[in-house]
Amino acid sequence: MKQEWHKHFLTGTKPLQVQSAIAVLIIACPCALGLATPMSIMVGTGRGARADVLVRNAEALQALDAVDTLVIDKTGTVTEGKPRLIATETAGKWGAETVLRLAASLETRSVHPLAHALVVAMEAKGIQAASVADFASQTGLGVTGNVDGHAVVVGNQAQMQQQGIDVSALIPDADARREEGAGVMFVGIDRQAAGLLAVADPPKPDAKVAIAALHTAGMRVVMLTGDNARTAEGIARQVGIDEVHADLRPEDKASIIRDMKRKGARVAMAGDGVNDAPALATADVGIAMGTGTDVAIESAGITLAQGSLTGLVRARRLSQATMRNIRQNLAFSFLFNGIGIPLAAGVLYPAFGLTLSPMFAGGAMALSSLTVVTNALRLNALNLR
Ligand SMILES: [Mg+2]
Numbered sequence: 588m589k590q591e592w593h594k595h596f597l598t599g600t601k602p603l604q605v606q607s608a609i610a611v612l613i614i615a616c617p618c619a620l621g622l623a624t625p626m627s628i629m630v631g632t633g634r635g636a637r638a639d640v641l642v643r644n645a646e647a648l649q650a651l652d653a654v655d656t657l658v659i660d661k662t663g664t665v666t667e668g669k670p671r672l673i674a675t676e677t678a679g680k681w682g683a684e685t686v687l688r689l690a691a692s693l694e695t696r697s698v699h700p701l702a703h704a705l706v707v708a709m710e711a712k713g714i715q716a717a718s719v720a721d722f723a724s725q726t727g728l729g730v731t732g733n734v735d736g737h738a739v740v741v742g743n744q745a746q747m748q749q750q751g752i753d754v755s756a757l758i759p760d761a762d763a764r765r766e767e768g769a770g771v772m773f774v775g776i777d778r779q780a781a782g783l784l785a786v787a788d789p790p791k792p793d794a795k796v797a798i799a800a801l802h803t804a805g806m807r808v809v810m811l812t813g814d815n816a817r818t819a820e821g822i823a824r825q826v827g828i829d830e831v832h833a834d835l836r837p838e839d840k841a842s843i844i845r846d847m848k849r850k851g852a853r854v855a856m857a858g859d860g861v862n863d864a865p866a867l868a869t870a871d872v873g874i875a876m877g878t879g880t881d882v883a884i885e886s887a888g889i890t891l892a893q894g895s896l897t898g899l900v901r902a903r904r905l906s907q908a909t910m911r912n913i914r915q916n917l918a919f920s921f922l923f924n925g926i927g928i929p930l931a932a933g934v935l936y937p938a939f940g941l942t943l944s945p946m947f948a949g950g951a952m953a954l955s956s957l958t959v960v961t962n963a964l965r966l967n968a969l970n971l972r
Pocket residue numbers: 660661662663664858859860863
């Protein structure tokens with residue numbers, strides 16, 4: 588009896604063709620193989636949700652593992668996205684309060700985060716908003732409209748150029764503010780330069796640490812922004828990003844990403860705004876800030892619920908761990924089938940007179956599925972901090 592332990596699962600009888608066929612079918616039932624990927628994804632997705640990393644589609648989680656370039660939006664992504672008015676400079680015949688009142692009244696119609704800062708500043712000073720007519724927004728440039736009978740333009744330098752307003756007298760002031768990392772909006776009233784409004788939007792508290800961790804992980808981090816180069820570089824310096832593309836229009840963000848992909852980079856894009864949506868959709872992986880717009884969230888495969896940049900680090904770790912788990916599961920499943928199927932088919936019979944009993948085949952199959960599920964569940968204990 589001692590030497591015949593194997594009789595429990597290997598029978599010495601001549602293999603019945605039907606019996607072998609059943610054993611082969613049971614072993615070859617692709618349960619473990621079929622479970623391998625979805626189980627890891629499911630558990631990984633659940634683990635992510637508990638760490639503020641919301642995975643919308645599994646492809647994004649898989650693609651993030653291979654990403655080598657992280658493209659990141661500035662306002663609302665690297666920065667708080669809650670800018671404050673820090674200075675008002677005047678250049679023409681209008682006083683600081685008038686410049687703020689006309690510009691801020693116009694910006695009450697705008698959805699731009701810098702616009703909101705002006706409105707908040709105006710309200711904080713107890714200034715009543717003026718009536719606005721003919722409001723128009725020029726994406727990536729600024730806004731125009733008629734305020735209290737004045738033709739008012741608020742926007743960047745390109746906007747002023749396009750409107751034929753000479754702001755050269757304001758440039759030294761603008762440059763000084765931008766060096767501090769502030770954003771500058773020029774104000775034109777009745778086709779003349781009236782002043783500038785400097786709005787600062789500080790980086791998120793965890794930005795520097797997160798960027799450093801991404802660099803350590805071997806990622807190239809590139810910041811894209813519609814903002815002025817000086818402002819962008821001011822922020823980039825503060826958080827340790829060395830590659831910046833500034834003065835971009837929304838379509839430029841997507842085309843830069845397309846270009847990177849053409850050169851062979853695997854690109855993840857993180858952003859929060861409506862203007863980031865095309866870029867989020869173009870990147871291999873789109874990552875939206877949960878604090879951002881619905882359009883950005885809809886265009887992204889992954890959302891960072893609290894919009895913190897350490898979420899990027901966690902998402903990347905989660906992706907790597909999930910992919911590693913999938914590879915383990917697949918390797919195990921192939922190994923199981925690779926050994927089990929020949930055994931069940933009777934490969935040992937000619938030499939040893941042994942075949943696999945269908946009963947044992949059933950037990951082994953259940954065990955293989957259990958192994959895959961158990962391995963996937965280990966992702967629940969993954970440390971993402
Ligand atoms: Mg943004």
